[in-house]
Amino acid sequence: MLTNAFSQLLFYKPRGKLTNYAISFVAISLAIAAELLLFGINITYVGVLFWLFLAVICSALVGGLYSGLISIVLSLVIVLLYTLLRAPLRSSGTREVQTLVFILASFIACYVINAVKSVYQITISILNSLQTFTIILNPKGQIVDINQTALQAFGLKRTSIVGRSLLSDLGLSYTNDTRHKIRTAIAEAREGASSRFDVKLSTAHAQTYSLDFSITPIYDRQGNVISLAVSANDITARVLTEKKVLKLNQTLEEKINELETLFKVLPVGIGISRGTENRSLTINPALAQMLNIPVTGSTSLMAATLERSPHFKFVKNGKHLRAKELPMQLAASKGIVTQELEAEIMRDDGVTLDILQYAMPIKDETHGWVGSIGAFVDITDFKVIEEKLRESQIQFKGLLNSNLIGVIVTRLDTDCTIMEANDAFCTMTGFTQADIKAGKVTWKNLTPPEFTALDEAAIKEMWQKGEAKPYEKEYLRRDGTRLPILVGAALVEPEDKVCVAFILDITARKKLEKRKDEFIGLASHELKTPLTSMKVFTQLLQRSLTTNKPQRNREYIDKMDRQIDRLTTLVEELLDVSKIEAGELPFVIEDFDLQSLVVETVKEIQAISEHHRLKITGQISGTVPGDAFRIKQVLVNVLTNAIKYSPQADQVLVELVDSKKQAVVKITDTGVGIPELDQKRVFEKFFRAGGKNKHSFPGLGLGLYLSKRIIERHGGTIELQSTEGHGSTVAFSLKKVNRLK
C-alpha cells in the first residue's frame, strides 16, 4: 500500500501546496482500495464510495476545503472509471489482473488530473507573471480570476473578488464615463466584439491609474463565448509624460513667439545664416534698415558678384572687408566667435554707419558648423557723441594747460576756498600750488573789498542759473599788487557746492583801453588847439568887419586858413591810420629824388620852427623807388618829433647816408630822450614817449606807428636809438632797387 502511495508521490511532487496534498491523498486512498481488492474484498459501489468518502475526509482534514472539493471531483472521476471498468474487469481474468488494471486505471486518472492541474498552474503562473493587469470574466461580467499584478496594484484580495461583478463595489472608484464604457464593452464582448479604450480609476489607497483597457471574448471549440479576457496596461506614466510634453510644447511655442517678436522689434540688427557660405540670410527689420534693403527675400553679406552689385559694403579701418573676412562668414565656416568688432557699413546711398559686430556659429552635432548668427549694433550716434566729448575734453585740457586762461576749482564755502588751480592761475597771481594745496588761497583773500559785492552777485547767479556771466574785477596778487581780470564761473557739482571759474588776465586790454582813452583826450586836445585860434580870429574878424579894416581882415583870414590846413592834416593822419590798418592806404610808387625831398621838407619845417635850426649833412645820389608823398609824411613826423621832444635844444641834425643798395636818413635831436623800457614800444599804436612828463608833449601817439608802417611797406627799416636825457636818433632806410610788389 505504502509502495503505491509513494509511487504516486513520485509523479506528483508535493511542495507544500494544499491542493497537492489533496491529490496525494486521493492517490493514497486509491492504493488502499486496490490493496483491499487485492486481498479478496469485493468491490462494490458502496465500498468504493466508502473509501472515497474516507479519502475526501482525509484530504479535507489535511488540505482544507479546497483540497476536499478537489478530492470529491477526483472521487467522482474514479467512480465513473469503476463504472466503466466494472464489467470488463469482472469478466476477465483473475483478481490480480483485475486489481492491476484498476491500479493502472487509477494511476492514469491521477496522472491526467495532475496534468490538467499543471496546465492550470502554468496558466495561472503565466497570468501572474504578466505585467499587464489581467482579469478573466465570465460572460456575465463576474470575475473568474485575476492576476497578481492587478491584485497588487489595486490592493485587492483574490478571494474577496472572485465571483463578483467587475463593476460591483470592489474598492475601485470609476468615473461614470468609465463605468459606462466598461459596461458597454462587456456587453459587446459577450456578442463577440473586442473593444479597447482608456480609463481612469482610483484604488482604495487613493492611487490613480490611467489604463489602456481592452476586453476580448474567449471562445470554446463551438465558437461560444465562454469567458472574457480583460487586460489593462498601466499608462499612468505615459499619460503624465504626454501631459508634460504637451505643456513643454506650449511653453516652447510661447518662447518661440517671444523670440520672434524680439527678433522683429529689437533695435539691434540680427542676421541668421544657414549654410557655410552666408549666401542667404534671414534678417530682422533693424538690420534691413541699417543695410537699406527689404526684410523679405534672400539677402547676402557676400561681396559683389557678377550678377549683383552691392548695396553696401563693410569697411574696417578704411579697408573694404572681403567676404571671407566678414565675422558671420568666419563663424559659419570656421566656428570663430567675434565680439565687438568695430566696423563701418558704407551704403551706396552715401550713408555711413558705425557699427559693433558680433558673430557666433550655429553648430549641428553631426555636421559641425552649419551657419551663424550675427548681431549689428548701430553706434553712429555714440561715435558722434564720443568724438564731440573727446574734442571738448581736448579743448578743455588745452585750456587747462594753456597759459592763457587761469582755471580754478572752488568750493563755495564761507571764504570760497580754491581747491585746485592750473599753472596759469599761479603765474597770474603769484601763488604756488603749495599755497593752494594748503587751502590758503580763497576768493576772499584774492579779492579787494570793492569787488566783494560783484563776487557775491556772481555766486547768487550761479545758484540760480548754474553759471555766472563773465565780469571784470581785480585780484590781489600774492605780492599785494593788483591784477585786472575777467572771470566767468559755472557750478559743476551743485550738491558739493563746487564751481569752476575761468580767469583771463586783461592787463593788456586794460592798458590798451587806457591808451585809447588817452588818445581820445589827446585827439580832442589836438583838434581843439587849431580850433581855439580859429575861433578867436573868426570873432576878431567879425569885429574888424564892422570897423572896416580890410588889411586886418585879410590877415585874420590867412591865419584862419593855416589853422584849417593844420586841422586837415590831423584828420588825414587819423584817417591814414585806419586805412593802413585795413590795408587800404594807397601807395603811388615812382622813382624819386630822396635828397631833394629831404631838403624841401626841412625847409618847410624850418619855416615854422623858430627855436631850432635844422641842419643837413651828407648826400644821396640818384633816386629811390617809393611814394614820395608818404615818405614826406615820415620825414615831417620824425622832424616834428625831434623838435617837440627837444624844447631846450636849438638844433636838429639831418644826416644822409648813401650806399649802393640803400639810402639812409638819420634825424638826431639832443632832447629829453626816451627811457630804455619805452624804446621798443615807440612804434606801437597810441604809444607816447616822455615817461612821467609825457602829458606835457602834445601828440596822438600815431606818428611813429604810421611812419613804421609806411617804411615797411617800402621794404625799408626804421629804428630808434636814444639815451634818456641826451636825445634820440631815428633812422630810416629805403632800398634803392625797385623790389616792391
Next chain:
Amino acid sequence: MPKHILVVDDDAPILEAVEILLEESGYKVTALNDASEIEAHVVKHKPNLILLDLLLSGSDGRDIVRLLKSNPKTAQVPVVLMSADTYIKEKSGEVSVAGFIKKPFDIDELEALIVSFST
C-alpha cells in the same frame, strides 16, 4: 595905464590870436611860449594877471602854478588856466588858481573874465 596881462601858450597861433585880441581891448600883453621864462618875467614885470596854458611843451601848467605860488614875489598874481581838456577843473586838483577857461572860447567870455579881475 592899461592892465598888464601875461599870456603863456606853446601854440603860436593861439598865442598870437589872444595877444591881438587883448591888445585891441586895450591891455598891455606879454606873450610867452617858453615856460622857463615865466617866473623871471613875473618877478620883473609884475603882471596883473597870468593866462596860462595847462599843457605846455616840456612842462606842466600845474607845476608852474605851484612854482609861482611858492615864491612870495609871484604868489599874489592871479593865474587863469586855459585848456582844451573838458575836465580841466578836475585835472587841476588842489592847485590854487583864480579861474579856468576852456578852449575854444568866446572872446567875450575871456574879456568878461579878465574884466572881473580888473575891478
